[in-house]
Amino acid sequence: MSEPFSTPRIIGHYQGPEPGPLVIAIGGLHGNEPAGVQALERLFELLEEEPQINPGFSFRGELIALRGNLAALGQGVRFIDQDLNRIWNPERIDALQAARSIPFEEDDANSEEEELLQLLAAIEIAIEESQPERIVFLDIHTTTAQGGIFTITGDDNFSLQIGTELYAPVIKGMLEGIKYTALHYFQSDRFGKNIEVAALCFEAGQHNEPESVDRALAATINLLRAVGCVQNADVRTLHDELLQRYAATLPVMTQLSYVHHITAADEFKMHPGYLNFQAIKSGEELATDRNGPILAPQSGYLLMPLYQQLGDEGFFIVQDFSLGVAY
Numbered sequence: 190m191s192e193p194f195s196t197p198r199i200i201g202h203y204q205g206p207e208p209g210p211l212v213i214a215i216g217g218l219h220g221n222e223p224a225g226v227q228a229l230e231r232l233f234e235l236l237e238e239e240p241q242i243n244p245g246f247s248f249r250g251e252l253i254a255l256r257g258n259l260a261a262l263g264q265g266v267r268f269i270d271q272d273l274n275r276i277w278n279p280e281r282i283d284a285l286q287a288a289r290s291i292p293f294e295e296d297d298a299n300s301e302e303e304e305l306l307q308l309l310a311a312i313e314i315a316i317e318e319s320q321p322e323r324i325v326f327l328d329i330h331t332t333t334a335q336g337g338i339f340t341i342t343g344d345d346n347f348s349l350q351i352g353t354e355l356y357a358p359v360i361k362g363m364l365e366g367i368k369y370t371a372l373h374y375f376q377s378d379r380f381g382k383n384i385e386v387a388a389l390c391f392e393a394g395q396h397n398e399p400e401s402v403d404r405a406l407a408a409t410i411n412l413l414r415a416v417g418c419v420q421n422a423d424v425r426t427l428h429d430e431l432l433q434r435y436a437a438t439l440p441v442m443t444q445l446s447y448v449h450h451i452t453a454a455d456e457f458k459m460h461p462g463y464l465n466f467q468a469i470k471s472g473e474e475l476a477t478d479r480n481g482p483i484l485a486p487q488s489g490y491l492l493m494p495l496y497q498q499l500g501d502e503g504f505f506i507v508q509d510f511s512l513g514v515a516y
């Protein structure tokens with residue numbers, strides 16, 4: 190078993206003695222969301238302790254955990270130049286990587302593009318070394334509003350199946366509402382057609398709630414169990430119950446049905462007090478912008494109402510979805 194090691198970018202890289210998937214986890218793609226980073230740091234402490242308290246412990250596969258937006262994390266802001274979770278554009282990445290391969294060639298990468306290239310370099314090296322048959326990507330976030338504990342996955346069965354095992358509501362179809370997120374990138378064939386890839390995003394709660402760190406840790410351990418890296422009895426925390434108790438009152442699976450896109454010029458202002466998964470009625474006034482009131486175009490549950498200055502989406506609406514229902 191290799192010794193865990195860390196750098197400013199790499200929280201830890203754990204290689205188990207037995208074969209298994211390569212799990213790539215990122216915290217802090219948004220610099221004002223440090224909970225994911227803290228959860229992954231604690232996970233590596235737990236993995237270090239585990240063999241001492243649990244002599245039968247054996248890790249299958251490999252786990253690499255990365256800090257997302259280092260510059261923005263340092264300043265505690267969502268981003269410096271551009272949202273790091275909206276720029277995973279394969280064409281732009283190819284162009285930047287090509288420019289970087291030419292000595293002394295200058296390029297116009299901004300702060301987040303620089304972060305993206307460094308993240309991809311770490312990810313590509315890990316894949317190259319590990320030669321995995323399966324990659325599981327986990328991207329950990331938090332939200333401005335309270336109550337935002339949920340999992341976003343692609344619509345592929347591998348991702349959906351893992352998603353339901355994190356003990357949080359799963360939201361389908363989010364990738365259709367936005368573009369160029371890390372999840373989109375991992376869902377494509379970028380790492381080769383022979384590698385099966387699952388990609389999930391876990392929203393751990395409000396940015397500054399201490400419980401968001403606990404929930405992110407619990408969800409990450411649940412994911413490691415779901416994909417067979419650790420067994421049920423391994424790496425036990427008391428946070429599982431926290432997650433399950435919370436999720437018990439929320440819809441199990443929903444599907445994105447509406448996105449309210451905004452620009453800074455809109456002067457969008459969400460009405461105060463809205464929570465994630467709050468039931469809303471069609472026609473309800475949710476917000477205002479420079480053109481007047483903004484009414485809910487449909488009934489459903491509200492998701493990620495925007496209560497911060499920076500953002501490209503004012504709110505999302507999701508509706509109940511159950512597997513097996515034709516759509």
Ligand SMILES: [Zn+2]
Pocket residue numbers: 218219222330331
């Ligand atoms: Zn985020």
